[in-house]
Amino acid sequence: MSPSKLDSTDSFGHEEASVSCSKPENGCVDSLSIFHSEKAVEELLQQTPVAGMDEHLIEFSEALRTVAKALRRAAEGKASAQAEAAEWKRRYELERTRNIQMERKARMAEQFSAEKNGDIDCERVKNSDNQSMLQNESNEYSETGCMKHGIWSHEVLRDRESDSNSNADRNKIMRKASFKLSWWCNGENGDQHKHDIVSFERGNITTAERSSKQISLKWESDPQTVLILTKPNSVSVRILCVQMVRWLRERKKLNVYVEPRVKVELVAESSNFSYVQTWKDDSEISHLHMKVDLVITLGGDGTVLWAASMFKGPVPPIVPFSLGSLGFMTPFHSEHFKDCLDSVLRGPISITLRHRLLCRVVRDAAKNEYETEEPFLVLNEVTIDRGISSYLTNLECYCDNSFVTCVQGDGLILSTTSGSTAYSLAAGGSMVHPQVPGILFTPICPHSLSFRPLILPEHVTVRIMVPFNSRSPAWASFDGKDRKLLAAGDALLCSMAPWPVPTACQVDSTNDFLRSIHDGLHWNLRKTQSFDGPRDRDL
């Protein structure tokens, strides 16, 4: 995206336009001041006794008049371009709202007719694959009082695959289990959903609640469907998967989904596993969140990243079992899988709501920043680096359109707080509790003595641009995968995604985080100083 395009995008709204134009150092021309200067030239010319002047002065005054006119025309042109841009933006937003409403109506009509036909036995029908719908509906719920004590998940969905399944049980309607999330702090599990309240009483600003609290998940109805995701090519994972599927089906009477590769492995093991469900093509993965109550991962952190990447919208709670070497995000031990799953299925459980970043690539040729390629959701980080190029990466960084800095080095990591213990840590970033919302801005080998990592608030949009004078393109990778070339003029936009990844805790979010940095990284491990030796006796 060229700098001139950035300007026009930034000044979409009237307000922003007037602000940017009032700053001469931004290279903008203030139309009001042009009008005044043109008027001043006119007045000057009228006041001056032209008859007594030499030709140079007349030529000069004519030139001044021409310049003032040209400036006025330029300002008028810019103003009309801004007005046009604002009008297009207004139309775009109108169209978008209309589409969302139509989509919503269509869904409700579909669900209503299904309900009328007796297909769905439900009191409250909800669909959650659209965030704006989620928000609208949660508002409705709060109006009807359902949201009083927490966040509820009431999904009543029909299993579309049930028709193709011969088992009579499977022909019944599958209800997605509902659960409630509540926030508690100071070790006390209150049943209230506590909001952060800023109070201005008697002129004093105080906050009633702190924002980072332990989050507890309580099932309102029993989970029925479990998806197991496994690390490939591991014998121990394969053995555990067989045992777990059997136990979940025979003891817990649950529906089990696995990836197609795993289904083949299971059926090769025993034809009894034919009840295990899977999907035929990848397009079905986008509906998984509507069928699955719980996701179990068997592997390391990479398998948790893999699980998160399968859900491009809302993510069901994930129970991560550790069968890798490090396991920052995998607190459950496979030896005790039955006890662990028993307590998770019974609930309530503590969960960590892990924030994700929404990353969009905007090409230089794009007309505006809405014209992007398919976005990526990352649980750890997006990395913009020099790839195979031996030149220094040159990246211009903006935060909500304010210039941050120019990175000159091997690259930059934009990380979630969950990812703070991964690549960002290796590049010198701070370790941050995963429940803290924020975006870590960590350079990779900056060629500067004074570059320190930053942590930005959760609400900002970070824009990383490859400038036109860059000697080489850059590469973006998402949770260490899917590399994308960023040519000169291309940009990467990154903001907090609306769909976090809920992962079950062994104890609670804080305890699990501290355990992982102690056990996984041996953080601040040092022999304790001996008692005997010199002391400060006089203090």
Ligand SMILES: NC(=O)c1ccc[n+]([C@@H]2O[C@H](COP(=O)([O-])OP(=O)(O)OC[C@H]3O[C@@H](n4cnc5c(N)ncnc54)[C@H](O)[C@@H]3O)[C@@H](O)[C@H]2O)c1
């Ligand atoms: N120099 C580095 O430290 C470096 C370089 C490249 C990638 N990575 C990390 O690897 C991740 C991809 O993981 P993978 O398992 O698919 O690849 P992988 O198999 O190469 O494993 C990378 C290592 O990072 C660990 N890891 C992953 N997420 C973590 C987290 N949130 N906290 C602590 N450790 C974590 C894993 O346990 C593993 O040991 C990327 O998202 C990136 O963060 C790190």
Ligand SMILES: Nc1ncnc2c1ncn2[C@@H]1O[C@H](COP(=O)(O)OP(=O)(O)OP(=O)(O)O)[C@@H](O)[C@H]1O
């Ligand atoms: N279900 C899956 N399908 C395809 N690839 C997967 C799947 N699960 C994990 N992977 C990939 O396999 C790789 C290794 O996975 P993972 O990190 O879980 O194991 P590990 O390396 O043994 O554990 P650790 O990272 O703790 O050392 C990762 O790159 C991950 O993306």
